Amino acid sequence: NDDRILFTRDQGGNEQNHLYVRELDGSERDLTPGAKLKASFAGWEPDGNAFYVSTNERDPKYFDLYRYDAKSYARTLVYQNETGRTVSAISRDGRWLALDKPNTTSDSDVYLYNVQTRETKHISQHGGTASYSAEDFDPESKRLLFATNDGGEFTRIRAYDLATGNVSDVEQADWDIAGTGYSRNGRHRISYVNEDGSIRMRVVDSASEKPVALPKTSGGEMRGAVFSPSGSLVAFYVNGDRSPNNLYVHDFRSKKTTQLTRSLSPEIDPNDLVEAEVVRFKSFDGTVIPSIFYKPKGASNANKVPAVVYVHGGPGGQTMRGYSAQIQYLVNHGYAVLGINNRGSSGYGKTFFTADDRKHGHEPLWDCVEAKTWLASLGWVDPERIGIMGGSYGGYMTLAAMAFRPEAFKVGIDIFGVSNWIRTLESIPPYWESQRKALYDEIGDPVKDKAFLTATSPLFHAANIRKPLMVIQGANDPRVIKPESDEIVEAVRKNKVEVEYVVFAE
Template identity: 60%
Template sequence: YSTDAKGEFAEVWRYDLTTGEHSPALKDEWDVSFIYFSKSGRYQVSGVNADASTKVSIIDTTTGKAIAMPSLPAGNLRGVNFSADEKTMAFYLNSDTSPSNLFVWQLGESKAKQLTNTLSDAIDQNDLVESTIVRFKSFDGLEIPGVLYKPKQANSNNKVPALVWVHGGPGGQSRTGYSAMQQHLVNHGYAIFAVNNRGSSGYGKTFFHLDDKKHGTDDLQDIVYGKKHLQSLDWVDADKIGIMGGSYGGFMTAAALAFEPEEFKVGINIFGVTNWVRTLNSIPPWWESFKKALYDEMGDPATDGERHRAISPLFHAKNITKPLMVIQGANDPRVLQVESDELVAAVKANGVPVEYVLFDDEGHGFTKKENRIKASNAYLEFLNTYLDK
């Protein structure tokens, strides 16, 4: 079983059903994401969330030694499985520049065989960008990590516009790996800095809880300081930095425009909460098991309603002066359409440009490829119009 009760990170522990004894099985300097075994138990496969990438280790339990893997492209392994005779291993490999592909490997051979090529024939993989892990100091000196994508054409003589990307959650994590949406924007000349603000998972439980009941304040300042870091890079146009994100990241986008109205030039709110009072008071039945954890982090509306109103961008929309795009699913059970309707109307009343894209056949997130494409093209058109002009 997995627990972080014994330290900062999730560890794997063993429980003996006969003796009732608990003992450590596997730990690392990061969260151990998974552990499992081949059919006979000879091979142990484990994965660690190492600085926003998955590090997989395979051990021969008969010798205790790691299995030497064949030469592979850079990326994150997942879905490792062994054949019944334990002579063949299959796995998926995903990277910044390639969606997941299926490989098979005969143990001991020098090369693995790639069985699929899932990247579109219309895309040259050489045009895609590998990320780098970057850290910066926030307002209080706390070190904040992030995943940075630099367009190939960017340099000190050709500065590019940039976007701070905020992940969902609260408590999510931006990780390395293939993102068609991010690569599309980077390919069109926009740098992306996916900031893992305080409260993000993957960096220990202390870091994870630093934003408890401080949402829209301390974590928002991490995002602002992420923007300041972008401005320090000689290949970024310091006057052309926007913010975007989905779900909780959509909230942070709207919060940035409402509470730090001069920091970002534009914002793209994708399925984002803007009224925490309504959201926390209308939790659907299937969220019931998650409600206590959410209340522990966000606060109980019975006692923290005033703070929820104070951090909700909808109630402070009069402060928004920069162009805004809102993406909404008509069937969203978490962020009701009325919430985005109200935000869009309020910002329009300020005389501020607002683009509103409503998907009649989506909920909280995209399920249809054609809608993802439509949204990605909408992001690009909006940014070309209002950020890189």
């Protein structure tokens, strides 16, 4: 309720975030001091007199929840995590916590914790594979909204009545509902639908569930809505293919919408950038692969251009529409870019999402090779100049393409990609403990599945790589550690293959 600012910051890109406060005199104070801990802001109490913080200072594997007094910063333990159930929502009356627990990357559960009695209740019993995740408690602290794809392909919103245990449907769409939550005064509920690679924002009146008319904007999708305490104003971002986030404020009383920022550099003409389009092609086995496609200006059958297959991170990520400086830079320099959503990508249903389990380095890679075939069929893409690139899991896919399908692509750009699955899975940060078994289930156990992981790790097949490679790595990356890049670079250079290695200090 004043001008102090809470913010998080890590040290040199190590992802060991601490929570800080910027005091009224401009000084900074670390509210979560200590070495080798990770902390995050977990929300305010409605009156602003206290806030919540999650931290793994007690046990590096699990995050506990504390309540901090906003004036004195004195804290009390609210929930001690001993089982990998992570706090994902806090009721406004402070009595209830919602806990999420991943079982696999496609199966998860929700638990309800009573702060007063310290009792935990499993509220998502289910058979088969289904994802459950808590979203938000209603303003009266009577219902918990949660997302689930149990019984269907796509995620919908349901409500659990805290008093009776009854479950009811709240909202569904023909695509995944990516999230929902209430405004500060509880008058509105905001949802986001992941609609074929685009985000569609919905706002309803909380009492009636009737849609609230939103202002019409051009140039992109509305995201990140935040209502004022009174509910008469809403701030939101508009993000488009040709412009990064711009902040707007809409006044429901005057019906006036004001743009507050112009984020695109004035040195860049938006007319030089391109709009993306959603395309689909059939892979080797008939599976339809959705992708986000960027065509450079001036490309034609008479003026063939090079192309790049761009693979997202994950596994289980998704390439979506929206501004990407990296992609627009490539397109502006004459490259067609296909942001492939190979099998295993999120956003296209439960079956598609699980289609890559225990198949990394095989079917998802073959989707990327089929993407090259599709690009070459367009007529205006030069089939002899098609490369592949990606970061993290996308970097792995790049290295896998170079090692397991060395004939396919002209060049590869690996951005902090996994080269050795065994080492990566063994070096998972301790605070990933709740996801560790889920990753083992999807990718492989470094002990039990060592032979399989060796067969699908590009480092052990680097002798097959014979096309030029660029490798980009952060020296302090805690997820994909530097030896992953060091060793693949050394191994490929032994083949007398051109490798450009770029290491960033942080």
